[in-house]
Amino acid sequence: MSTRTTSAPTPKIVMQGVTKSFGDKQVLRGIDIEVAPEESLAIIGTSGCGKSVTLKCLLGLLRADGGSIQVDGTEMIGAGRQQLEQMRRRFGMTFQFGALFDSLPIWENVTFRLRQQQVMTRQQARDIAAETITQLGLAAHVIDQYPAELSGGMQKRVALARAIADKPEMLLFDEPTSGLDPITGGVIDSLILDSVRRLGATALTISHDMASVRRIADKVAMVHGGVIIWCGPASRMDDTGIPEVHQFVHGLADGPLTLAAQAAARGD
Amino acid sequence: MIAFLQNIGRTTLAFLAAIGRLALFTGAAVRWTVMPPYYLRQLGRQIIDIGYFSLPVVGLTTLFSGMVLALQSYTGFARFSAEDTVATVVVLSVTRELGPVLAGLMVAGRIGASMAAEIGTMRVTDQIDALDTLSTRPMQYLVAPRIVAGTLCLPFLVLIGDLIGVFGGYLVGVYRLGFNPSVYLSRTLEYLQFSDVTLGLIKAAVFGFLIALMGCYHGYHSGRGAEGVGRATTNAVVSSSILILISNYLVTALFFG
Numbered sequence A: 001m002s003t004r005t006t007s008a009p010t011p012k013i014v015m016q017g018v019t020k021s022f023g024d025k026q027v028l029r030g031i032d033i034e035v036a037p038e039e040s041l042a043i044i045g046t047s048g049c050g051k052s053v054t055l056k057c058l059l060g061l062l063r064a065d066g067g068s069i070q071v072d073g074t075e076m077i078g079a080g081r082q083q084l085e086q087m088r089r090r091f092g093m094t095f096q097f098g099a100l101f102d103s104l105p106i107w108e109n110v111t112f113r114l115r116q117q118q119v120m121t122r123q124q125a126r127d128i129a130a131e132t133i134t135q136l137g138l139a140a141h142v143i144d145q146y147p148a149e150l151s152g153g154m155q156k157r158v159a160l161a162r163a164i165a166d167k168p169e170m171l172l173f174d175e176p177t178s179g180l181d182p183i184t185g186g187v188i189d190s191l192i193l194d195s196v197r198r199l200g201a202t203a204l205t206i207s208h209d210m211a212s213v214r215r216i217a218d219k220v221a222m223v224h225g226g227v228i229i230w231c232g233p234a235s236r237m238d239d240t241g242i243p244e245v246h247q248f249v250h251g252l253a254d255g256p257l258t259l260a261a262q263a264a265a266r267g268d
Numbered sequence B: 001m002i003a004f005l006q007n008i009g010r011t012t013l014a015f016l017a018a019i020g021r022l023a024l025f026t027g028a029a030v031r032w033t034v035m036p037p038y039y040l041r042q043l044g045r046q047i048i049d050i051g052y053f054s055l056p057v058v059g060l061t062t063l064f065s066g067m068v069l070a071l072q073s074y075t076g077f078a079r080f081s082a083e084d085t086v087a088t089v090v091v092l093s094v095t096r097e098l099g100p101v102l103a104g105l106m107v108a109g110r111i112g113a114s115m116a117a118e119i120g121t122m123r124v125t126d127q128i129d130a131l132d133t134l135s136t137r138p139m140q141y142l143v144a145p146r147i148v149a150g151t152l153c154l155p156f157l158v159l160i161g162d163l164i165g166v167f168g169g170y171l172v173g174v175y176r177l178g179f180n181p182s183v184y185l186s187r188t189l190e191y192l193q194f195s196d197v198t199l200g201l202i203k204a205a206v207f208g209f210l211i212a213l214m215g216c217y218h219g220y221h222s223g224r225g226a227e228g229v230g231r232a233t234t235n236a237v238v239s240s241s242i243l244i245l246i247s248n249y250l251v252t253a254l255f256f257g
């Protein structure tokens, strides 16, 4: 993966010192992230370290306790409802567990936002849905099925289709390839890359799959203990000199990230 | 001692916080109900679910209540040789009181529970967050149609329940207690006032609103996991049943006279 210069004047997404607690358990202790336009950032970190919470705070689905979140230079913490809604409209997001609407068939799931925003016939919507899911390697006839009738990996891809169907300028993916076979995972990686490279989207992807991270990411950020302990170009991932990053990237059993240390870092 | 006071303090605070949250939720629900866009298809689905599919439950409940009411009031009033008031007692009790309350409680069990379970499941599986990311306000898409449907459907259900309940009384009165059918019918209508029926229907609308509100509120604030949804469902049914009984008294007292 070539590293592009990231000296763009306004980054698309800036999070500074974002904190979040649930009860007396502090999950985020000051997250700092910066994503430039048309950049693909991957967030890595051990299970339960707060990656999903970070994404939800970014969109205001969870209210951050403190810090600053800027999208295109506009402060989002303390922003009004309308501003928040406008900001969310520019994002497409997938959730870790799909979060498909199980009362709606696939085609209505995929075109959900499109149909909120513009009038289209049933047939047009179905065509768009079919086109989007075939890109992800699903058969077109799936659009008439319901989420519960699909396998986990298929649901994952439908969720992805829903997020990208109206080609938003920023994409947030929470573990898009977990639970998928390597071939489908590869298809999804190239779809993410394609969105960034060809459509000019800005992407922020949570992933545990280091091979996938190497394929899709320009920049990698590792969360540990509620802060970003390392952020840099993907190509530098292997020689950071930080033992936690080294252990995680290489999937080593020995190192500072013992299960007990992880629990302590989460404040359990 | 200190621990005891702390406990009281904490419980009081939690209680007040819950009241505040509920008040905010109610305000938002009502506000978003009147604001466009309107999700008519969701509304239609809810109307069918609440209005149509509750008919058997409500019909059976009121039928047997009307029947037992005729028997019981006969036993009671026979002691004063006032048996011929049975028809009047049945129709007044059913329209003013039993129809709305029984239908309300049955629907609270049926609909309150399913709303809390459905919305709660959507909460714990991130579907509500997904709505937010897809330019749709969950309050408008999920809550508003349910509240409108609940408030509209309950009076309709109760009206039908009233008819069935009175019919149950008629069956017992005529076939078991030996009243003359036409006398029973004219007795039924003689002392019935329009306001008796409207009181019942106003109650029904209030109950429908409360059932939907509680179902949505508890589902919306459901805790995590299957356990959280289970608790939300129980809370929805219990709280809406209690609110039905309380508001039943309040509405009756308001229109008393």
Ligand SMILES: Nc1ncnc2c1ncn2[C@@H]1O[C@H](COP(=O)(O)OP(=O)(O)OP(=O)(O)O)[C@@H](O)[C@H]1O
Binding pocket: A022, A027, A045, A046, A047, A048, A049, A050, A051, A052, A053, A054, A096, A266
């Ligand atoms: N709604 C919530 N209420 C209470 N605690 C929460 C909530 N959401 C997340 N947490 C806690 O926050 C911590 C971080 O959760 P998060 O889902 O962000 O982890 P993650 O990094 O995405 O992990 P994974 O890789 O397993 O998905 C966890 O300890 C979790 O228990």
Ligand SMILES: [Mg+2]
Binding pocket: A051, A052, A053, A096, A174
């Ligand atoms: Mg996660």
